[in-house]
Amino acid sequence: MSQRRNGGVARREVSTFKGAGYPESDMSTLDTAMYALHLLFGGVWAGSVVFVTFGLLPTARDGTANAEPLRSVVERLRWVSRSSALVVFLTGGHMAGSAYTVESLTGSSRGHFVLGMVALWVALTALVEVGSSKLADGFDQMKVRQPATEARPFFLAGSVAAVLLLVIGGLLSVGYA
Secondary structure, eight states, X not given: OEEEEETTEEEEEOOOOOOTTOOGGGOOHHHHHHHHHHHHHHHHHXXXXXXXXXXXXXXXXXXXXXXXXXXXXXXXXXXXXXXHHHHHHXXXXXXXXXXXXXXXXXXXXXXXXXXXXXXHHHHHHHHHHHHHHHHXXXXXXXXXXXXXXXXXXXXXXXXXXXXXXXXXXXXXXXXOO
């Protein structure tokens, strides 16, 4: 934001939203679609992991849920996680390839944020896979409490990674870095 005097009155100018490092005039329809898909799938993915962590796991840990319906939820989580990981990887790759060079990725704070998001993306993918495998294996044996307890650390760490991804993405989208 900058201030400008116009006839003795201070007026604030707010920079226009440019999103993902693109100058406003360079953002094509394809870039806009990639950005929208990236945000949609990233948000759904993060939300589903946080829901499982704080909605499903406490219910399973206290034994008030049955293994069969929980197995179905875990399978849906895996589907959401895997498809979201793929879409976020493809759209993020397009956005990074369109808006950054190797030098700007490795030599700027925006680039470091993007590389941090890639590391968090890998971590989130791995944590959800390990945690959901622990749940599915236990639910197949009709156990609920033990697999939920064993999966909890993975989902807690995954929730932290998911929230960090959203925070960093938000910072990048408003031009913080």
